[in-house]
Amino acid sequence: MPARFVTYSTDQGSGYGLYTEQGIIDLSARHGARWPTLRQVIEADALQRLADEAAGLQPDIAPGTFRFEIPIPSPEKLICVGVNFPDRNEEYKDGQVAPSNPSLFIRFPRSFTGHGQPLIRPPESPQLDYEGEIVIVIGKGGRRIPESEALDHIAALTLCNEGTIRDWVRHAKFNVTQGKNFDRTGSIGPWLVPFIDEEQLADIQLTTRVNGEVRQQDRTSRMIFSFRKIINYISTFTTLVPGDVIVTGTPTGAGARFDPPIWLKPGDVVEVEAEGIGTLRNTIEDEA
Structure with missing residues (x-):
């Protein structure tokens, strides 16, 4: 263990x-x-x-x-990768092949809560959705980190439910910031597992369950952008520092992709699990 x-x-x-x-x-x-x-x-x-x-x-x-609280309480940066699995890219039905560079956006620490605590559905929208993801935490900082050295900069691994208010990510033309940053709509945890070698990430299964039903499942070996590429690309434009949190992308199967969509509601239980890391579990509550 x-x-x-x-x-x-x-x-x-x-x-x-x-x-x-x-x-x-x-x-x-x-x-x-x-x-x-x-x-x-x-x-x-x-x-x-x-x-x-x-x-x-x-x-x-x-x-x-x-x-449980989020493992890194005040990271300097909390950067999320958008479309990063092949089937997820195909969901957009825009005729585009997989992008040549990762899509990125920023989240604030206050938008996350810890393992075992409820995700909060705000009164502004019922469209709270789930996205199970693997998180890498930077240990050794750097700028313009080569892919060949990128994994040497990882300190630990954890999990994220990158909860999203779907209609609010479409409030403007070029950003998703609003829908990604409602207080306590996502979670990180339960814990940090120290990163030892590449086998911990190379081909592990990532699964999201809602009320016990598998909604998302894929393997990291199928990611469009590898963990090495993500670190290399992000460090090109910003200096990574110890404790920075990078959320690396979710498989297909979020609630928005059902017909009709299936949004999270009070009483639901969401579990994000990855081999060798653990299981992140949260319930859903309405904002008081």
């Missing part, structure tokens, strides 16, 4: 630690003065060191007494 680093909150505050089935080994209590969040741990290249030091320790925080 790989190490699973979580950011958590309790009634007493927030912190980070190692998740086990018996609870959380509280690393922030031991190392928080030096590294206040997992972002600083990653910047220090200390994930594996902390995992090794925690071996044999008993959990400090019992199950049911904490909430």
Whole structure:
């Protein structure tokens, strides 16, 4: 079982630690003065060191007494890749072959919530949709990173439900920012799994289920833009720094593609699962 680093909150505050089935080994209590969040741990290249030091320790925080938060609480950048699976590209029915460069957009941390917490459907629209995706977290920063070196810049992996308010992504001609950034419409987590080698990403299955029904399923080997290409391309125009979060694209099968569309509603349960990473689970609630 790989190490699973979580950011958590309790009634007493927030912190980070190692998740086990018996609870959380509280690393922030031991190392928080030096590294206040997992972002600083990653910047220090200390994930594996902390995992090794925690071996044999008993959990400090019992199950049911904490909430999962997004693993990197304040990333400098949170960049999402648009169309990145062949069948997803064909959904647009515009006659275009797969694009030569990835489509990108930005999300704000406040638009995400943690594992086990509800996604929030806003009163402005009922068209809350799901998009299961794999997330890479940058460990070593850089600019104009060659594809041959790109994977050396990954610190960890996690999952995302890149929830979208569909009608709001069509409010303007050239952007999707509005529909992608309603507060707490998406989720990231449950945890960070340290990235060790390419086999963790090369050909793993990604699945999204709604109320137990498989809606999305594909393999990373079929991605239009590889993880190497994504890092290379993004770092061409902006300097990547430790803790940056890159959401790498969703397979076909989102609710908008059904006829008629099937939007998420209160009481639904959405699960995003990937081999070797885990399962991100959220319910749906209306905004109070």
